[in-house]
Amino acid sequence: MRKVYDAVIVGGGINGSSIAFQLVKRGYKVAVLEKGKIAGKASGAAAGILGAQTELTEDGPLFQLACKSRGMFPTLVPELEELSHVHIGYENKGMYKVAADEDQELELKRLIESQRKAGEQAEWLSINEVIRREPSVSDKLLGAMYIPNDGQVQAYDLSLAFAKASRALGAEIYEYTSVSEFILKDEKVHGVITDLGEFLAESVIVATGAWSRMLLEKTGLSLPIIPVKGECFSVVAEKPLVKGTIFSHGCYIVPKQSGRLVVGATVKVNSFDEKVTLEGISSLMEKAKNLIPDIANAEWERAWTGIRPQSADGQPFLGEHPACRGLYIAAGHFRNGILLAPATGELMADILEGKTETSNPFELSRLESLVHM
């Protein structure tokens, strides 16, 4: 089998699917190659927080990219839902980043100031004010940074929507298709070899998350991305316990439809192991009860893991391979893959088309300096 495309995307997670969506909209003939099922790994495991101001704390290029990406959701979601027939569950009810002690309170107040300077909304709420808005939150907390614009989605459904919307516009999606080699010639990529044949393309984009390092070693590139396992669980409360997401050091609680609450996430560095451990759940439960005591009475549902890709400097790699023309990389989004997917898709499409106006801070030229970190 030998097929020819404008662009082949390796990896059917949320970022690969978002890139496919942008490229197919711009008229490219696109194939997505996924070794398992669409959104079967980290993308489907994520809690779906859009925490531009919660997860990212300092102004800078990544903060700007995150805020921009967050801003794309209100128009993107209805477009995707229409094309894909998938309900994405986008909600924009704000996020509470709580303080458990005075150090955290000071830190959050400092953060509010810095984010306001960067033009974003955020405010400090006393614990009384937090409880007035979210009566189930623990009164042992000191207060919270409230971020009105950080929302959430159903991560798996958003990933699926990107893939299905792409397919509706003409992209081809190949599940259970593993890439074994890149077809390289004269420092230029010409396609990939899979277990079932060749896919030729002008451009190949690698968006394989925590598995990117291994794949790219075939090109001689040692990408500093490590796998970080995160364990999560969900429970269902009789009545919705909170409207907004509650975010703290080491634990967040995300309210989903029907009273469901997703609680995440542990951080286990350098692990591809997808097992949920007793300790992982147990430690998250203790933290969750400290945030929302009534969660103790919620009904247990299930637990799962995701393997997230952490880069050496905490920034994703979004750019062309340093030694191989036509080969692009979009990986290393760590805990922000869902949030960053819309902007990643757009940025990667711009990069392919040479349309990035200013210098791209996420390009791989910084690799050299990273080696010395």
Next chain:
Amino acid sequence: MRKVYDAVIVGGGINGSSIAFQLVKRGYKVAVLEKGKIAGKASGAAAGILGAQTELTEDGPLFQLACKSRGMFPTLVPELEELSHVHIGYENKGMYKVAADEDQELELKRLIESQRKAGEQAEWLSINEVIRREPSVSDKLLGAMYIPNDGQVQAYDLSLAFAKASRALGAEIYEYTSVSEFILKDEKVHGVITDLGEFLAESVIVATGAWSRMLLEKTGLSLPIIPVKGECFSVVAEKPLVKGTIFSHGCYIVPKQSGRLVVGATVKVNSFDEKVTLEGISSLMEKAKNLIPDIANAEWERAWTGIRPQSADGQPFLGEHPACRGLYIAAGHFRNGILLAPATGELMADILEGKTETSNPFELSRLESLVHM
């Protein structure tokens, strides 16, 4: 334990939950008593067809009730979604009732005429026209009656939404709570006894579907409702195979989100047995392939059953107990429980309040004549 309410509803399926919703909106203090989980039986198993003109073929009170109920969805769904935080998946993309032979074609054409006289929209489409609109439909069919107004919902989610919206407005929902006896005195109900105590109420409404007969025998009433098992399954197609529901003799195919297709349903009379049989699935598959040949390539998902309540004359019982004031019955909706739920809730609330203007054709006074059927 002894609790006092205005109205106690026995049965947390879709009709019990819809009645609770109407009553709580009218200011009643309401409890719903469910022996298992909300929507755990037929309501959660239904394919969610709103087939007012598909399932019901002759004009008459039930047809009128069905059309009225169908018309309530567009305003009801957003109200429920807002209150319950449940996504109901309401879609209104029409229904195709197909003809496989000339007898069926004649019958459908006759039906179109009769429904048009009753003021409803319906039209005959040649098989070419059907395929133009729904290219995956088999060209071995002769054509279809097209009903633009028959839509569908996620049946489980709608049931849950009724229950959660009721709770949000103050209703109390008791799961895992079985009613063992009615508290009766002087031909008037005063409440029920459950495994965990008494629930006193001015009005008690029995909405326990196929299980209604057994429960009401405690009051000396022999309600002619039998259980009819229906088996269903779902598959997921890569691309959505149809937009509208395809309905035929013995098989319907309902398109859900993400390419999912629900295929139903077998008809096994007098069975409470919830087992899915090999033969049940196998026979549905053959029928489904005759309607949409490409469904053969769809991915298998799962199979399940629902136990539907069929009444002796095919009409639901919606009214007061013939010998016991304050005790109401809403049961026997057979395959139309989802469709009829909105109107059932409203009608039952009107009956409790003595507001039904004209004579109610679904009342239990017809029981006497049914005995002689």
Next chain:
Amino acid sequence: MRKVYDAVIVGGGINGSSIAFQLVKRGYKVAVLEKGKIAGKASGAAAGILGAQTELTEDGPLFQLACKSRGMFPTLVPELEELSHVHIGYENKGMYKVAADEDQELELKRLIESQRKAGEQAEWLSINEVIRREPSVSDKLLGAMYIPNDGQVQAYDLSLAFAKASRALGAEIYEYTSVSEFILKDEKVHGVITDLGEFLAESVIVATGAWSRMLLEKTGLSLPIIPVKGECFSVVAEKPLVKGTIFSHGCYIVPKQSGRLVVGATVKVNSFDEKVTLEGISSLMEKAKNLIPDIANAEWERAWTGIRPQSADGQPFLGEHPACRGLYIAAGHFRNGILLAPATGELMADILEGKTETSNPFELSRLESLVHM
């Protein structure tokens, strides 16, 4: 439908199935009526401990019955496995009832002495000796009472084996069949009415666990049995962490095949609610880590509940109805239903045949005195 039997057993849990097995072996024509699926409630949820000396601490009739029942397993298990083609997973690797403080140590040493006097084996092991045998046990414990003869089974599989062995010998098993009424005449039972017809029989045995009280109220009997919810979970360790069962105040850990460990059980009085709560799991996890610290690294599997029947005096009711000849009761086994099933089956068959030599300490004549407790 009208069917005639020698004996009808209401309830297809482990005790109903064991009674069926004994009766069919003695030549009775037997039917088992189960409202859901065989072993679908507490019998299928149990961890399968055969803790004659662990759960029951004082000598007396129940202790004697438990030891006798435990002694029946070695011959019963191969017989059932042969007839039913079900693997029961019977293991006899002993039980460690551990002491966490000096009070518990004293209590256990006293217990050892008392059980030895009753003719049973038990010995005190220092914590060093416990760890020598079971290296994963926490060294913060003080020691353990070791009971070599307390073993375990797969509770669901044993229940299924009783039912399938009975069927193989000619018993009829009706699943999804609810009993609505007893057929009573002249203070004698003549059968039962179900949702699908009458089952006539000389003898009717009620073995419906926590649901027995409600059912027997139809006969005017108020049986003092309450439902007690128990939550459990299972994990899988890479290597088997223990060979014997570890039993403590409020938590036991039972090693199953393939490294699986079942951890139980919470105690929630007066609840038919089958939901697993976050707090239930969380509290068990803390206790389990105190017994076997390495369980923290085991892989999470799943959680579930069982509703156990607790009687007012802690003894099961095994005997004839005080006011209705031919109606027998076998209920109230609380946490010992699996252990007691073999002896219960035999004793109930003896009672039906009038073969009990001495007075039966579990008969219902004690009900009168219980009312005054």
Next chain:
Amino acid sequence: MRKVYDAVIVGGGINGSSIAFQLVKRGYKVAVLEKGKIAGKASGAAAGILGAQTELTEDGPLFQLACKSRGMFPTLVPELEELSHVHIGYENKGMYKVAADEDQELELKRLIESQRKAGEQAEWLSINEVIRREPSVSDKLLGAMYIPNDGQVQAYDLSLAFAKASRALGAEIYEYTSVSEFILKDEKVHGVITDLGEFLAESVIVATGAWSRMLLEKTGLSLPIIPVKGECFSVVAEKPLVKGTIFSHGCYIVPKQSGRLVVGATVKVNSFDEKVTLEGISSLMEKAKNLIPDIANAEWERAWTGIRPQSADGQPFLGEHPACRGLYIAAGHFRNGILLAPATGELMADILEGKTETSNPFELSRLESLVHM
């Protein structure tokens, strides 16, 4: 991370685990590297038939290996069960290879003769005799070749038992560990590179089933093995429908414990896709009903797939890499991976130790001639 072993086995399926078991018993320091979970692919999906005389029809080296391997089960199973605490469900109740028409009858009779000449037991049974032994078999069949010595196991449990027994004897099992490269020097293997570090070893054995071709391409070897998808399903009958396995052209029915029947398997060439299709199930159901009509009433359980490795000449590759000392291959068992696992483990251990007395008919030297096929 850098670890040193005597032998590293790539692939934790049944053959990799069996090889590990033999090597660890011979004193080797062994590691098994599995990219997912132990027995997570074809080994866990197999129906567990030990069809030495059913699957393999002609005498020859593979037939001899299969018969030898089958003969190892009676002593191997108790050894593995003792070491692993896994119940393997080994049963030896014979196999019926049925004839549906006269051509098939002639073919089977010819086969019986040829196998008897090879020293194996087999006999022709008229359909009356088949039905006398297995009353549920269809009387529309003409008869069957009866093979008393072909039995079955629980395939997943046997695979797990090999792995856990190996671990109990000191082998190290690494799940979620992918091999990216072989460490090669001077035409000799020195270990492998995984996503989490290096595993050095004197010998590396590749036992990765259908995924072997891709992995070995890194060594310049193009192994002619293709993936063949097989779909299966299981149902549960009230009473066991058959005691022996029923085997026909295109469908087999394997009786498991508790009345469960496993029905397999479709044959879809060149597919790594693990999706079960509607057509796959539907076609198997039709075939199964022709073999055992009463299976129509059995309760549906679930469906799944396995990806089996088919080699160009139908024989597995068991031997050393033609161009790389120390690198061994054990792959291409197609539908006989479970049956051949015991002998594969022993043969590969012998090959590593240079103990194979005679010439090995499965070695890779035949590759050259295969290219010309």
